Amino acid sequence: MEITYRPRRLRRTPALRAMVRENQLLPADFIYPLFVHEGAEVEPIGAMPGANRWSLDRLSAEVQRAWNLGIRCVVLFPKVAEGLKTEDGSESFNANGLIPRAIRQLKRDVPDMAIMTDVALDPYSCDGHDGIVSQEGIVLNDETIEQLCKQAVMQAEAGADLIGPSDMMDGRVGAIREALDDAGFEHVGIISYTAKYSSAYYGPFREALDSAPRATTEKVIPKNKDTYQMDPANAREAITEAQLDEQEGSDIMMVKPGLAYLDIICRLRDESELPIAAYNVSGEYSMVKAAAERGWIDERAVVLETLLSFKRAGADLILTYHACDAAEWLQTR
Secondary structure, three states, X not given: OOOOOOHHHHHOOHHHHHHOOOOOOOHHHEEEEEEEEOOOOOEEOOOOOOOEEEEHHHHHHHHXXXXXXXXXXXXXXXXXOHHHOEOOOHHHHOOOOHHHHHHHHHHHXXXXXXXXXXXXXXXXXXXXXOOEEOXXXXXXXXXXXXXXXXXXXXXXXXXXXXXXXXXOOOOHHHHHHHHHHHOOOOOOEEEEEEEEEOOHHHHHHHHHXXXXXXXXXXXXXXXXXXXXXXXXXXXXXXXXXXXXXXXXXXXXXXXXXXXHHHHHHHHHHHHOOOOEEEEEOHHHHHHHHHHHHOOOOOHHHHHHHHHHHHHHXXXXXXXXXXXXXXXXXXHOO
């Protein structure tokens, strides 16, 4: 056949494919999420095979393992004791709480690792929402932001490198940036959950932290987070959120979930020069694990392909529970 251009020429050998490969995965691309609790044991999370709730005395060793694999950032999520949960989530800015103690410990034991935190009230709320819920069942925006600013400053005081507002309240990035600057933490970055969708993929995460909205006879509690997290049907709205976060001082923007929202990652990449992170969320992780356990898929191949898809869509960073496994697999390719 007379064919002038044959794309297969550059696919013919591993060397040729490597030469023209457009995207690469590196362990430094990953942000490793870690659940922490006050218990003395490492607790497996039933809905997330391979993931655990880490006790503080075992946390540093796991973070050191991640560092040795080439991972350069971890994010901490707390499972808070029921007795500490309140309507206003005030435990979130307790300087002697679980997260600030974990940060201080890691900065002592693994000082070079970048520490990202989560800023939202849901782990600390007896109502299970990211913000304060009024008696009428309204998640209050401005009142919540006051608490988030206290939480962010407390985390910065403990040594956090990146503050991650995941709450989706309007204006919280600007308020947190101002609060950090006023407290002398101009050097602490903000990685905002810019396009966080009201998604069904978060179920295993909420089991891990016991942080789902919960009914009560005392007041109206919204059953979902639709009034503040984004509608999965909307794409243009993500551009609005990105523009606002950038104007308010975000240093990195995140899309959550990642795999079902690759188009949003791509749109934000076209709109902004800021680094973009993708959150490979718990539901995405658990589906892969469940299928792999049944022998239906090759876990290693599917995970690496999935993570590469985030890079191809335009993400610079990937927050993933597969981080350590993927880092090990990349070393043996």
